[in-house]
Amino acid sequence: xxxxxxxxxxxxxxxxxxxxxxxxxxxxxxxxxxxxxxxxxxxxxxxxxxxxxxxxxxxxxxxxxxxxxxxxxxxxxxxxxxxxxxxxxxxxxxxxxxxxxxxxxxxxxxxxxxxxxxxxxxxxxxxxxxxxxxxxxxxxxxxxxxxxxxxxxxxxxxxxxxxxxxxxxxxxxxxxxxxxxxxxxxxxxxxxxxxxxxxxxxxxxxxx
Numbered sequence: 262x263x264x265x266x267x268x269x270x271x272x273x274x275x276x277x278x279x280x281x282x283x284x285x286x287x288x289x290x291x292x293x294x295x296x297x298x299x300x301x302x303x304x305x306x307x308x309x310x311x312x313x314x315x316x317x318x319x320x321x322x323x324x325x326x327x328x329x330x331x332x333x334x335x336x337x338x339x340x341x342x343x344x345x346x347x348x349x350x351x352x353x354x355x356x357x358x359x360x361x362x363x364x365x366x367x368x369x370x371x372x373x374x375x376x377x378x379x380x381x382x383x384x385x386x387x388x389x390x391x392x393x394x395x396x397x398x399x400x401x402x403x404x405x406x407x408x409x410x411x412x413x414x415x416x417x418x419x420x421x422x423x424x425x426x427x428x429x430x431x432x433x434x435x436x437x438x439x440x441x442x443x444x445x446x447x448x449x450x451x452x453x454x455x456x457x458x459x460x461x462x463x464x465x466x467x468x469x
Contacts, residue, residue, distance in 0.1 A: 272464050275389045279304075280457045282382050287453075291378035294426070295351045295368045297452045298419050300382050302340070302347055305413055309336050311390045315403050323403045332408035343416050348372070351423065406466060415459045422451055 283300065286292035312333050315323060323329045352372050356365045370376035397403075 272393070275393075276457060276460045276464065279382075279385065279389075279460075280453055282385060283453050283456075286378040286382065289378070290363075291367070291376060293364050293367045294423050294452070295347075295356070296371050296376070296379055297456075298347055298351055298416070298423055299371055300379060300386075301416055301419055301452075301456060302343055303383055304386050305336075305416060306340055306344075307386050307390050309333065309340060309408070311394050312336070312408055314394060319397075319399075319403060322397075322399070322401060325405065329403070329405045329408065332405040336408050336413070339413055343413070343420070346420060347416075350420075406463075415456050418455055418459075419452055422455070426451070 283292065283297060286296065312329075316326075316330060316333060320326065352368055356368050359365060367376065371379045374380060
């Protein structure tokens, strides 16, 4: 007997839970800018891993196998580029240029999987994708919508916004003096709101 929870409702619920998770970690001092962008990257990477599972175990359900495989390869290539950029820029360049030792400590905790807030968020993503994979009916068609570059727009916007907010919060511009002391509060809403909005838009697109 299969569960009667609609896939759409489960996805909406997971979006809210993920947003609540990340907001909680920031307010409790367990997360910083790198935490957010890096967990966004892992979210997309794990979804891509399950895309491979679809390719291997549910090939007959894929609507356009050639297009799906092409999108999957392009997606992993872009994720690799983003990974290098995120780790180099946010984990090293911005960290070593910052005098905030607590923030730097969080960054390296996250990078080494020593931050329990990050690890719990990662576990939630994995469990969510396992649940979604198991809930998908054997007759349900699989499209390449969530594999397109548009699905990675959250990472793209977050990287640009992250660099901009770091510049504003670092005290490099006199007009923004004082922001540095409240940098954590200043960056939380834009990142989480962007993630929430684009995930919601993707969900609506996939459900049409």
